[in-house]
Amino acid sequence: MGHLLSEPKLTAVRAxxxxxxxxxxxxxxxxxxxxxGVDPEVLYEIFFSEVAPVCFTNIxxxxxxxxxxxxxxxxxxxxxxxxxxxxxxxLRRQFDRLLIIWLRYQYxxxxxxxxxxx
Numbered sequence: 001m002g003h004l005l006s007e008p009k010l011t012a013v014r015a016x017x018x019x020x021x022x023x024x025x026x027x028x029x030x031x032x033x034x035x036x037g038v039d040p041e042v043l044y045e046i047f048f049s050e051v052a053p054v055c056f057t058n059i060x061x062x063x064x065x066x067x068x069x070x071x072x073x074x075x076x077x078x079x080x081x082x083x084x085x086x087x088x089x090x091l092r093r094q095f096d097r098l099l100i101i102w103l104r105y106q107y108x109x110x111x112x113x114x115x116x117x118x
Contacts, residue, residue, distance in 0.1 A: 005042070014076060043118075
């Protein structure tokens with residue numbers, strides 16, 4: 001993506017943005033404090049283009065597999081693998097483009113909660 005975050009900061013931002021996809025209620029005020037200083041446009045892109053495609057199935061599932069939080073390192077690996085697959089496959093890019101459009105519609109309420117506290 002076009003953001004200029006260091007690897008540790010990017011991992012922390014992705015982990016914070018994955019919180020709404022857990023099974024437990026999200027503390028959006030705490031989440032906003034974790035995201036402080038990052039441009040909301042960058043956060044929007046990371047949320048919908050990187051985090052949501054990997055994490056949305058957790059809250060879409062009848063019985064979520066992640067209850068208390070995604071492991072930041074495992075999340076980073078999953079996101080990087082997806083980005084690599086997207087970059088190397090035209091079909092994956094098209095699929096992900098449509099998926100991201102759907103995610104922006106389906107989970108806009110999560111983004112509104114996040115951005116309202118930034």
